Amino acid sequence: MTQASAAPPAGQVRDHVAVASGLVKSYGTGDGAVTALRGVSAAFPRGQFTAIMGPSGSGKSTFLHCLAGLDTVTSGSVLIGGVEITGLSRTRLTRLRRDRLGFVFQSFNLLPMLTAEENIRLTGRLGNRRADRRWFDTIVDALGLRDRLDHRPSELSGGQQQRVAVARALLTRPEVLFADEPTGNLDSRSGAEVLGFLRSAVDSYGQTVVMVTHDPAAAAHADRVLFLADGMIVHELAGPTIDQVHAVMRRMEG
Numbered sequence: 001m002t003q004a005s006a007a008p009p010a011g012q013v014r015d016h017v018a019v020a021s022g023l024v025k026s027y028g029t030g031d032g033a034v035t036a037l038r039g040v041s042a043a044f045p046r047g048q049f050t051a052i053m054g055p056s057g058s059g060k061s062t063f064l065h066c067l068a069g070l071d072t073v074t075s076g077s078v079l080i081g082g083v084e085i086t087g088l089s090r091t092r093l094t095r096l097r098r099d100r101l102g103f104v105f106q107s108f109n110l111l112p113m114l115t116a117e118e119n120i121r122l123t124g125r126l127g128n129r130r131a132d133r134r135w136f137d138t139i140v141d142a143l144g145l146r147d148r149l150d151h152r153p154s155e156l157s158g159g160q161q162q163r164v165a166v167a168r169a170l171l172t173r174p175e176v177l178f179a180d181e182p183t184g185n186l187d188s189r190s191g192a193e194v195l196g197f198l199r200s201a202v203d204s205y206g207q208t209v210v211m212v213t214h215d216p217a218a219a220a221h222a223d224r225v226l227f228l229a230d231g232m233i234v235h236e237l238a239g240p241t242i243d244q245v246h247a248v249m250r251r252m253e254g
Contacts, residue, residue, distance in 0.1 A: 026074045064180055103179075
């Protein structure tokens, strides 16, 4: 397939919260080397919800992890809020991820000994930052967690645990929230609730969301979808519907 670029014109980079340029990611050396990303360029406008899709092994999760500074790149660059992160020291990168980014994963990553409220507040406390009480109340009520704040993860359903994880990710008002298969461990109803809140976070609060998913119904909540195949962006779909996403995936897998 021919690679498509989702990068902006050079003069518009400042309007984007995250920009990837020519990302290459290889594992191993010599004959055993595997290239997961092949010169991927893409930009993510502020206040937009982007979904990343592709067949298994397409490089979509690798792309997200490189964007979020969770994995190193072989070559290329990533800007987050105008900061080039690919050359940062481990300490500075850890601080940037903690202070400026939010993360939601398929596994909820809650600490079992803490209550829901303590889990939500954890990132802010690690950064020695006091969360705004009004914002805390806003996201807790929007996610329907008010009567679950004193419960530990073992006392919560999967959907409730993931909503706690979303609240934790949003509490510090990150520049961008990265979500890797956030509904992968949820039933359809719980997944729809989480996706509905991510959509409202973009529409109501101007949040930027970048989400990897394999589910066309999940991708249809986004403003656009980037499709990867063989480590390259091969298609972009704006204002996606479930049927449109299904059609693109069928063509890619056919």
